[in-house]
Amino acid sequence: MFRNSNHVPQILRPDHYFSPEQSEVERDRLFLPAWHCVGVKALLPNQGDFLTLELLERPLILWNTAQGIRTYLNVCTHRFSTLTDKPCGHFAKNLKCQYHGWEYDGEGNTCKIPDAQSFRPLKKGELGLREYRTETVGQLIFVTLNENAPDLRTFLGPELVALAEQRFSPEHRLTLVRDTHIDCNWKIVIENILESYHIAMVHPKSFADYPVPEHCFHEFHADYDHFIHDFTDEPRYAKPERIIAKLIGRAPDYRWHHILRYPNIVMGGAGPWHYIQMVWPTSPTTCRSRWITMHYSGSKASWWGFLLHRALLRFGRRTALQVQNEDARIYPKVHRGTAVVDRPHSGGLISMREERIIVFQEYLLRETGSKPSTAEPAEKPTFSPTIRFAQP
Ligand code: FES
Numbered sequence: 001m002f003r004n005s006n007h008v009p010q011i012l013r014p015d016h017y018f019s020p021e022q023s024e025v026e027r028d029r030l031f032l033p034a035w036h037c038v039g040v041k042a043l044l045p046n047q048g049d050f051l052t053l054e055l056l057e058r059p060l061i062l063w064n065t066a067q068g069i070r071t072y073l074n075v076c077t078h079r080f081s082t083l084t085d086k087p088c089g090h091f092a093k094n095l096k097c098q099y100h101g102w103e104y105d106g107e108g109n110t111c112k113i114p115d116a117q118s119f120r121p122l123k124k125g126e127l128g129l130r131e132y133r134t135e136t137v138g139q140l141i142f143v144t145l146n147e148n149a150p151d152l153r154t155f156l157g158p159e160l161v162a163l164a165e166q167r168f169s170p171e172h173r174l175t176l177v178r179d180t181h182i183d184c185n186w187k188i189v190i191e192n193i194l195e196s197y198h199i200a201m202v203h204p205k206s207f208a209d210y211p212v213p214e215h216c217f218h219e220f221h222a223d224y225d226h227f228i229h230d231f232t233d234e235p236r237y238a239k240p241e242r243i244i245a246k247l248i249g250r251a252p253d254y255r256w257h258h259i260l261r262y263p264n265i266v267m268g269g270a271g272p273w274h275y276i277q278m279v280w281p282t283s284p285t286t287c288r289s290r291w292i293t294m295h296y297s298g299s300k301a302s303w304w305g306f307l308l309h310r311a312l313l314r315f316g317r318r319t320a321l322q323v324q325n326e327d328a329r330i331y332p333k334v335h336r337g338t339a340v341v342d343r344p345h346s347g348g349l350i351s352m353r354e355e356r357i358i359v360f361q362e363y364l365l366r367e368t369g370s371k372p373s374t375a376e377p378a379e380k381p382t383f384s385p386t387i388r389f390a391q392p
């Protein structure tokens with residue numbers, strides 16, 4: 001059963017997609033309190049490896065230290081240069097600032113200052129790097145900018161933790177990491193991700209058509225939703241899964257999972273491939289996506305295992321890039337129309353198939369204390385926060 005028996009109107013206003021005030025509220029209430037997946041352990045496997053990224057206007061550096069993976073603000077305490085601008089690399093012993101050469105140890109404390117006597121009085125270790133809380137689940141590395149955030153496992157909840165541990169286990173190998181800058185409000189990307197209605201037009205090569213409705217299931221929870229496509233009876237997908245599962249030595253799983261942990265953590269995948277996608281606003285009308293795919297290819301020891309790994313890597317990369325590129329082409333066009341103040345009042349129809357969007361929009365209004373569009377829903381959604389149903 002659908003949650004709604006008819007379509008409902010979009011409840012976000014045009015200015016939700018371009019207003020600086022709305023963007024600030026979302027940053028403060030949705031993004032700053034949350035945990036963010038910034039990478040996977042496979043990206044910095046050895047002690048000393050680092051990677052950098054930009055998160056919510058803050059340059060960060062993740063560093064694999066003797067005490068584990070630590071995250072610091074990539075800003076030197078001397079005169080605030082970024083320590084390094086390389087996307088990744090290796091600092092064997094200390095982090096070293098690229099400007100005047102101050103060095104920081106694994107704990108983020110200053111440990112070497114060139115011409116230190118000219119900074120008197122200064123105690124050793126007095127000026128440390130700013131550190132952010134870092135926790136992992138499976139191979140996924142999460143960071144929060146909020147000192148008072150609950151621990152990561154509480155934030156994700158048991159179902160998402162179990163899925164992350166299983167789908168990004170140490171046996172999984174890196175398929176693809178990709179950062180994309182997109183000219184649209186971040187919610188345009190999330191809303192697109194939440195519906196399969198665009199598949200026939202936007203992904204004709206990758207997926208061909210909508211999933212069969214009888215095989216689709218939705219679950220809605222307080223802070224995440226979960227879409228499952230059971231393709232047991234769809235040979236187009238089931239046959240390759242059966243063959244791949246046999247090759248890598250595990251039982252076939254004929255389900256495609258897709259989860260949005262509000263506001264911006266997307267986890268999806270089927271067969272040997274699983275991905276996590278983060279979408280961060282970079283301004284009211286632009287955003288950035290970090291997409292990480294991993295795959296499981298069974299034993300690595302044999303020639304056969306190596307060949308299988310290469311095949312899964314190539315196919316997984318090609319498909320993920322193709323799907324992302326297809327979606328990326330449509331985002332600016334959707335943003336252009338959605339953010340127009342004179343857009344038709346009677347439009348903005350959200351179909352039964354697209355109903356995950358309405359739950360996301362309700363979440364957004366609730367959490368930002370914002371008012372809906374003046375157009376009244378044709379039928380007010382009235383269902384319990386956790387519900388599971390098959391689409392008719
Ligand atoms: S700003 Fe880093 S050493 Fe001067």
Ligand SMILES: [Fe+2]
Pocket residue numbers: 192193198202203323327
């Ligand atoms: Fe898509």
